[in-house]
Amino acid sequence: MSPTPPRPRSGNRRDEAARDAVLHAADDLLAEKGFGALTIEAIAREAGVAKQTIYRWWPSKVEILLDTLVEDAERQLPVPTDKATAASIRTYLRKFARFVTHDAAGKVLLALLAEAQHDPETATRMHQRYLGPRRRQELELLKGAIDAGEIAPRLGPDAAMDALIGPIVYRALTGASIPRGFVDALVEDVLRPRTG
Amino acid sequence: MSPTPPRPRSGNRRDEAARDAVLHAADDLLAEKGFGALTIEAIAREAGVAKQTIYRWWPSKVEILLDTLVEDAERQLPVPTDKATAASIRTYLRKFARFVTHDAAGKVLLALLAEAQHDPETATRMHQRYLGPRRRQELELLKGAIDAGEIAPRLGPDAAMDALIGPIVYRALTGASIPRGFVDALVEDVLRPRTG
């Protein structure tokens, strides 16, 4: 009765424990020692893993960080998909501000955004794996709210999104905190909500 | 690349020609090969200068870039100090957007902002030499305009400045262009000018 016993594993397969150890080691090193200490050798040492095991599965340390970022962001910072209200947007942005300033995974986002300035390949991958997909969901949300008459941004959806995300990210990049009311004022200014 | 023909030796005072050669080499390398190729050895090679000459005058390559950034920004992107009007703010932001997306010196700003995420020392120096002074001037401008009744931002001056600068920088960081009208809409939304 059990439909097609999955049997995905065959012969010699990937060691999931090693994968987790690498991702955690990368996260830990970034949080504790900073990006400068985030070398493949240090990750391998910290994870108790051979260097070759890392190179076998990840082409660069950027891809390791992208793995952790994508997983963490999906878990801790989902884009609301059901109710496209001004309130849900506000809540999402508040969570985003918290994520980017107080969460260890948020530091990964900033580090990758930074690395993308230094290396075009990183920029490309960053768009493919994080910025692109997330922005698509965010636009869905924004457009939904516009259609519902909840908000009436002066800017187009994409530009409006940057007008909201940009200030938050910029303050995080410059080490400034996000003051109480900052997000609310941004929403008020940029989205010009009709309700709540 | 360009194997600069040998400059005359200097004797016992600082060699200004060497200083210029280093700054230009750093700029050129960043523009042509990217931050990854911006090593002290490469700068020395490109500038036709001994490594020691660089270490004698700059503690790190970040400081070299800060030298070029401060000079270029002061020259090409001065903060208006005389007339604190909504229009002058708008003009300043338009120039800033152009600087950060189309000017080679703007790439230096982005690169330093990025490097500051990787290295706390860079973050500190960045504030001391660029972000801090510039922000002080920008606040002067904003406060002047508020006092003059030109604008009435919902946010405080510092937060408002980030709400204007942030979106521009964020779009530059993510490789997006600044669409026509973007800056104007930001000014309209965030500063709520009383006049055109």
Next chain:
Amino acid sequence: MSPTPPRPRSGNRRDEAARDAVLHAADDLLAEKGFGALTIEAIAREAGVAKQTIYRWWPSKVEILLDTLVEDAERQLPVPTDKATAASIRTYLRKFARFVTHDAAGKVLLALLAEAQHDPETATRMHQRYLGPRRRQELELLKGAIDAGEIAPRLGPDAAMDALIGPIVYRALTGASIPRGFVDALVEDVLRPRTG
């Protein structure tokens, strides 16, 4: 090189085809690419065999080479056991000279003699499986000829054997050819034959 079409699996008993494939692959690699390319991974690749299959049956690549050497030497270079004459010794040495300079299997002998200088374990196994047994047969031959009054070496049998083999091997090791008459002169000088 020749991507050997897949052999049929063997089941429960040792796969003789795999054994042959390994021995031939080792021989081929040594002849074509040199000892430097003679890695277990390369042998496995070339033979179309799993690495574990090699490690299951041979403790080291030296033992693989010893297998081929012992087989080849026994087939192509048997020590004459019936007639212990000066002439048969001369013939044996001529064949040995040819083996060691022009035969692919002779390269294996030189390679093993070389490897024995680098690794004591190889030296031990080399004596046990090749040098010892062969020398015993050679001494039989020499002693027989002495007893028959065919030859009257100034040196004892073992030393005399080295005085004959040594020059041949040394010229092979240093890449020198064996000139016509070289072996005959050696026999004349060292063994001082009474006949032939």
Next chain:
Amino acid sequence: MSPTPPRPRSGNRRDEAARDAVLHAADDLLAEKGFGALTIEAIAREAGVAKQTIYRWWPSKVEILLDTLVEDAERQLPVPTDKATAASIRTYLRKFARFVTHDAAGKVLLALLAEAQHDPETATRMHQRYLGPRRRQELELLKGAIDAGEIAPRLGPDAAMDALIGPIVYRALTGASIPRGFVDALVEDVLRPRTG
């Protein structure tokens, strides 16, 4: 009065202490741990030197060993050049036998002869830097003795030299000792001296 003060050193020059440390480390490692432990990393570690310092001056570990061999052989095993007598040849060969069996530098010779079997480049360099020059001097010696009527080898000088050196080297290669009288008998057999 001192004619042209040599002044060979200019600017930044080679560190002789590092050179010596590397040569000694290589020698020591070969003697104590064997060729298998003779890695560039181990030499650098043992010598307290950076790996790059080795690569800067030597293209391979073979060249390091050649440096030590050439120096040691010239010092400890000079080919007699003044008196080309049967006796001086005999003495030279006795010293050579001792060198190759009991001297640490002799192990270097064997190791290089071995490595030359594994790597053609080593073979070439070995001829250029050791085998060739030495053989030229040996031939000088032999020819002198022949012309003086001291010896009358059946073989030509080069072949005769191999008939003398070969057995000694071969016994060293196979771990056999050189028995008392071995060298004398070889000289007697191969060179057929006319005088004591």
Next chain:
DNA sequence: TCTTAATCGAGACGGTACGTCGCGTCTTGCA
């Protein structure tokens, strides 16, 4: 006939060494 056990190809794993590059420090000789 049906386990059972050994062998096979495949290849991931923790390691070590490779040869290269850039770091920041240093020393030398010239100007």
Next chain:
DNA sequence: TGCAAGACGCGACGTACCGTCTCGATTAAGA
């Protein structure tokens, strides 16, 4: 004193093999 030149100790890079291991498939022998 500043400078070009460049050697030095250091440590990370990304690659190749090492020898061990585990997997599922294959096949002969014994229950």
